[in-house]
Amino acid sequence: MQRMNGRIQVRPEIARVEAYVPGESLEAFSARTGVPMERLIKLNSNESPYPASPRVAKALGSYGQYNLYPDPDATALNAALAGYVGVDPDYIISSNGSNELINVLWHAFLGPGDSVVTSPPTFSLYTTATTLAGGEIIMAPRRENFDLDVAATIAALRDDTKLIMVCSPNNPTGNYVPRADIEALLETGRIVVVDEAYIEFAGDEALAESPITLVPERENLVVLRTFSKWAGLAGMRLGYGAFPLWLVPHVRKLQLPFEVNLAAHIAAHETLADLPFLKERIRQIVAERERLTRTLSSFGFLRAYPSRGNFVLLELTDPRLSLPEFRARMEAAGIIIRYFRTPDLARHARITVGTPEHTDAIAAVLTDIDNQLNAMAAPAETAPATVAG
């Protein structure tokens, strides 16, 4: 039911907005396809395939004061986060997932008639948040290899543009944005928001040159991070960001009291106290990303895009293989990956990097598809049916 009656209505921008569609849950996938839950391989939400640091569960189990609220100012948490990223704690705001900071920032800056410039394909929440706030999203084109095009981004700015949204590494294409590009965007004087949800997978050099350390010098730079991906804590919901000092009190006003739950406070401390363990996990995932990319590239019917995140974008390039056929093959094997509804990604899918066994399972499905495509090319009398199977 969209509306109650003529007099009682939600705001028009809420009625207009397309709800953000997260990756399908195990439960929903199993109910839809009939594949039992224990056979599923979930690679559709860029979660870590590995559990969090073992210190997290231990500390959560032994903590005895869940009857009390957490520190509303998150003083110790923000100090620990600040130490991790290398800025003063005054610049840090923590949140219930970084999604929440996107929502809050958008409400801080956007109203009807305002716009946000971003570069598709990118994280769809930026569009959802813009429409919700009553604003308009302006799409600046990327280069052919999906790299950010700084000149095109600057050319797309209008007088009413309040935010430039940059995702680095970009979900779902995996492109990293060098610091010099961010600096060029900062020169426009607009608020530049850099979403670094996947920066830990981009390599030590990228982490070291992250624009997050520029925040204290720039009045128009916000950098967002999360524990959802590299720390294996997506379910715990812990995001944070570095904000210019003048903006911090405004964003805090828009957050609810006790924004970050106590379990997430504890999980963050234990994670940051166990960085060598997490670094080894990141190393494993990056190595597996490279193996997954090589595996995908070895099949002639698709193109795999090089990625700096914990996911790989692929594009079906053989016209004999449709996306619904490809999807049906993956789903029959219990492999859940991400498909898109936008026309620019009509023949694409994004695979989260999993364990070596997950990559092997994907390779087995792709080998089957490859065999069938090869058989289709063979003389008619030996060719079996179709790939749809």
Ligand SMILES: Cc1ncc(COP(=O)(O)O)c(C=O)c1O
């Ligand atoms: C680019 C990007 N930013 C932010 C998020 C949300 O992260 P969080 O779990 O911290 O809300 C995601 C999650 O997929 C993402 O892909």
